[in-house]
Amino acid sequence: MSTLAGDLARALGDVPAMQQLYADDIRWTLPVTLGRIGGTHDGKDAVVKFNKISLGPYSNSAGMEVDIHHEFGDGEFSVARFTCRSTVSATDEEYVNEYVLVVRGRDGKIAEVVEYLDTLKVMHYEGLRTFLPAIPGVVVA
Numbered sequence: 001m002s003t004l005a006g007d008l009a010r011a012l013g014d015v016p017a018m019q020q021l022y023a024d025d026i027r028w029t030l031p032v033t034l035g036r037i038g039g040t041h042d043g044k045d046a047v048v049k050f051n052k053i054s055l056g057p058y059s060n061s062a063g064m065e066v067d068i069h070h071e072f073g074d075g076e077f078s079v080a081r082f083t084c085r086s087t088v089s090a091t092d093e094e095y096v097n098e099y100v101l102v103v104r105g106r107d108g109k110i111a112e113v114v115e116y117l118d119t120l121k122v123m124h125y126e127g128l129r130t131f132l133p134a135i136p137g138v139v140v141a
Helices: 006-010 016-018 032-037 045-053 124-129
Strands: 022-030 039-042 065-073 075-088 093-106 109-117
Touching: 006 016, 006 065, 006 075, 006 093, 006 109, 016 022, 016 045, 022 032, 022 045, 032 045, 039 045, 075 124, 093 124
Parallel strands: 022 109
Antiparallel strands: 022 039, 065 075, 075 093, 093 109
C-alpha cells in the first residue's frame, strides 16, 4: 500500500520529487528543538526552502536511504515510520535516525506534515549541530 506519508518518506532527499507532492498551501511542523529549522513552515515556497536547508548538510552522492517500518492511512490522513541513513558531508559521519511523518492530504497532494524525530540524537552529529540551539545542562561529547 502506498500513502502520501510513505511517498514523502521515499522521496526524502530529492527536493524536486518532494515538491511535486505538495499542495500550494502546505504546512510542515517540526519540533522547535531543531533550532533554526524547527517550528512551522507555511506555504510551498517556505517548505521547499526549509527542505533545501535541512537536507543541505547531507552528501548528495551518498543520497538518503529510507527503510519504512510502518505505513498506513488513506488519502486524507497517513503515517509513515522509517529509519533514514545518510552521510554528513562536513564530517563523513554516517547519519542514522528514526522518523515519523503524519500527513494530511487534500486532492491527492500533501496539505500538512507533522514530523517527529529524535532531536537530541541529531546533536550527537558534529556536522549537524549548527542547526540546533545549545540546551543548558545537555553535554554532547
